[in-house]
Amino acid sequence: MGGIEFLKGHGTQNDFVLLPDPDGRLELTEARVAALCDRQRGLGADGVLRVVRSAALGEESEGEWFMDYRNADGSIAEMCGNGVRVFVRYLVDSGLVPERDFVIGTRAGDRPVRMHADGSVTVGMGPATITGTSVTVVAGKPFSGVAVNVGNPHLVSVVEDEVDELDLRDQPDFDSDVFPEGVNLEFINLLGDNALKMRVHERGVGETRSCGTGTVAAVAAALHLAGTDTGEATVDIPGGRVVVEVRRGESTLTGPAEIVARGELDEAWWAGLGA
């Protein structure tokens, strides 16, 4: 009895289960996503990327393919910057998309993507909009931050101490009046000459080794604090390094994308999780 095809991949160690599902037939419930992402009882991942035709979801998109992204807790998020690079790598390597320059659909809108000869991917991440300021509390210590929307919500705090010292094991507190749908929390050191160091506590996941939309939010916030909306920076996250460009608010993200494995989910296991 055939199983359900999956692949495992990561972008700067933000890792994902990819589910090729062109016609959108899989019943992708929150319980199934959470089980897939569980690092003991499932495959383990920070999120799930369903690879589905835009038409199958009834999504108006110029892109034939739509990235249906879910966080590890099963929640839906608008966009995933590391995930989209892995999504592109799969579409090109599998031959489903003959070009290397194309558009994909996401809940944050259509995103132009380009895969380079070395397997890295550049993504047009759309606007990185400064939406205000707010405060987060980490292990009892308050940090003021810049709120940035990259299709999904972020709060970026510049910290004086080494970001490695922060204790991000628990969910930092944030103002739910400002972020009624939750928020991704980034903490950055400004390293000078267009370089940042970052750690992140992701909405719907917890601390991850990297967050692509988070790196875009971090650069946009750092530029805003420097009084501008245009510039570029490398961002060092625990899982690696990406390059972010922000030009009058429009942004691009360039970084690696790895496919690690492919296999089959056991049908009985999947069915047992309930539709």
Ligand SMILES: N[C@H](CCC[C@H](N)C(=O)O)C(=O)O
């Ligand atoms: N946790 C995020 C979605 C995934 C973002 C991150 N994995 C990325 O690479 O952008 C949210 O709930 O908005």
